[in-house]
Amino acid sequence: MSRDVKAEISDEIAQNKIVLYMKGTPEMPRCGFSAASADLLNQMGVPYLGINVLEDEEKWVAIREYSDWPTIPQLYVDGQFIGGCDIMREMFAKGDLQTSIQKAFEDVDTDAG
Amino acid sequence: MIEPEEIRRRIQESMPDAEIDVSDLTGTMDHYRVEVVSKAFDGLPPVQRHRKVYGLFSDVIGGPLHALSLETRAPGE
Numbered sequence: 001m002s003r004d005v006k007a008e009i010s011d012e013i014a015q016n017k018i019v020l021y022m023k024g025t026p027e028m029p030r031c032g033f034s035a036a037s038a039d040l041l042n043q044m045g046v047p048y049l050g051i052n053v054l055e056d057e058e059k060w061v062a063i064r065e066y067s068d069w070p071t072i073p074q075l076y077v078d079g080q081f082i083g084g085c086d087i088m089r090e091m092f093a094k095g096d097l098q099t100s101i102q103k104a105f106e107d108v109d110t111d112a113g
Numbered sequence: 114m115i116e117p118e119e120i121r122r123r124i125q126e127s128m129p130d131a132e133i134d135v136s137d138l139t140g141t142m143d144h145y146r147v148e149v150v151s152k153a154f155d156g157l158p159p160v161q162r163h164r165k166v167y168g169l170f171s172d173v174i175g176g177p178l179h180a181l182s183l184e185t186r187a188p189g190e
Binding site: 068070082084085086087090 | 159160163164167170171174175180181182183184
């Protein structure tokens with residue numbers, strides 16, 4: 001059976017509030033932009049799933065088509081594509097990134113309650 | 114590799130009013146930081162602004178152009 005990589009991506013972003021597609025891992029990023037993005041999420045102290053595209057060539061190709069976005073890293077919050085490193089920095093500086101992430105986790109509480 | 118002039122040219126062609134600042138981050142002509150100020154960004158969220166610029170480089174990004182870091186602003190921002 002052939003692999004449905006886009007379905008895997010859909011599952012990843014549906015099942016995790018925050019997903020960062022990156023080069024390397026959150027512990028050992030392999031690119032400056034991926035490192036900076038992971039660092040922002042670490043600063044916020046929120047749990048996230050880091051997906052290392054360097055270990056999965058098929059996913060690397062698929063994620064670019066999935067989001068129609070040509071570069072890595074890519075951040076998804078609550079199933080929505082947010083952007084790459086520059087957008088994360090820009091939103092973080094304005095406080096918008098913190099707001100959307102906070103909102104994503106509040107939604108969980110609402111669902112549970 | 115892609116020449117900084119080529120980066121500037123493509124953006125200027127698509128957004129004639131744009132103020133463009135291109136810097137080569139690594140000195141190797143494949144990692145660039147580009148600041149663009151244009152009316153074309155007015156009212157657009159960041160993702161759409163970046164898509165607008167990335168779209169001009171779809172044939173080279175991930176190939177000769179490894180990284181394109183963007184700062185996009187509308188005039189007055």
